[in-house]
Amino acid sequence: MIKKTLYFGNPAYLSTTDSQMLIRLPEVERSTSVNIEFKKQAERTIPIEDIGIVVIDNKQITVTHGLLEMLLENNCAVITCDSRHMPVGMMLPLEGNTIQSERFKSQIEASIPLRKQLWQQTVQQKITNQAEALSRNSGYENKCLQKWSCDVRSGDPDNLEARAAAYYWKHFFPIVNNFVRDRDGDSPNNLLNYGYALLRAVVARGLVGSGLLPTLGIHHHNRYNAYCLADDIMEPYRPFVDDLVYRIIEEHGIAVELTKEIKAKLLSIPILDVMIGGKRSPLMIAVGQTTASLAKCFNGEMRKICYPSFI
Numbered sequence: 001m002i003k004k005t006l007y008f009g010n011p012a013y014l015s016t017t018d019s020q021m022l023i024r025l026p027e028v029e030r031s032t033s034v035n036i037e038f039k040k041q042a043e044r045t046i047p048i049e050d051i052g053i054v055v056i057d058n059k060q061i062t063v064t065h066g067l068l069e070m071l072l073e074n075n076c077a078v079i080t081c082d083s084r085h086m087p088v089g090m091m092l093p094l095e096g097n098t099i100q101s102e103r104f105k106s107q108i109e110a111s112i113p114l115r116k117q118l119w120q121q122t123v124q125q126k127i128t129n130q131a132e133a134l135s136r137n138s139g140y141e142n143k144c145l146q147k148w149s150c151d152v153r154s155g156d157p158d159n160l161e162a163r164a165a166a167y168y169w170k171h172f173f174p175i176v177n178n179f180v181r182d183r184d185g186d187s188p189n190n191l192l193n194y195g196y197a198l199l200r201a202v203v204a205r206g207l208v209g210s211g212l213l214p215t216l217g218i219h220h221h222n223r224y225n226a227y228c229l230a231d232d233i234m235e236p237y238r239p240f241v242d243d244l245v246y247r248i249i250e251e252h253g254i255a256v257e258l259t260k261e262i263k264a265k266l267l268s269i270p271i272l273d274v275m276i277g278g279k280r281s282p283l284m285i286a287v288g289q290t291t292a293s294l295a296k297c298f299n300g301e302m303r304k305i306c307y308p309s310f311i
Helices: 026-030 036-042 065-073 100-109 110-138 143-151 160-172 187-210 227-231 235-252 259-268 283-298
Strands: 004-008 011-017 020-024 044-047 053-054 061-063 079-080 087-091 273-277 279-282
Touching: 011 065, 020 053, 053 187, 065 079, 079 187, 087 160, 110 143, 110 160, 110 227, 110 235, 110 283, 143 160, 160 235, 187 227, 187 235, 187 259, 187 279, 187 283, 227 283, 235 259, 235 283, 273 283, 279 283
Parallel strands: 004 053, 011 061, 053 079
Antiparallel strands: 011 020, 020 044, 079 087, 273 279
């Protein structure tokens, strides 16, 4: 089942009733020009079991503790945004799997050679997906990327990931003069930042659901980063966000602001279609397969992470 991604950008009061999220709009309730029947219709309920991600993007939103408890019990990721409307924080459940301690142990005890092999697979698939994204959008030659993908060694000691990224971003947005991928850079960097933040939440949620520690990475080891493993595993998924952003600027132009319309397009990331295991699947479902396969790699049941490719 595909979980819903809910975005709240206006003042709202979020609570629970009968195992459902109850959404009330204070502006409608306080209005004297709206009749009572319309006020009742303005209230909406959504089954909590259907929710996968909640994005809170307004300082006048109230969320009850009871709702937070139920969302986390159902492995929902809750994202909060800052005054610039960019994701700044994320809340995940502490317990997301029935055999969590066993999987924690396998993950913590994973050998260095195993982690290097898993990172090799991750970088290979990321570069492969970058090559496909580059070819289908800019039409630029991707033979270099294809070769680098095949040349990645255990642990990527040659840093082919960085070499591929430099080549990829130099050619990915041909309609943008001298584009540089920079978190604080000009548009469409803002769209990429927002899309990656959503993707990170989807992956972190999947890791917790598979009983893994999002903090303990296979490659990323920043002591201040609480989601090192999520940052590792999301790498092959980034080109799907890039592909979506490319289509957005193709339709709306280069200088794109993060309007509600654009955010709505980016919020479709969890339901983007990908190929995984030879089958077509929504991205959020594919992430679950990826994280489940990673858990099996840690405990020795599998040797390869199941990653997606473009359709």
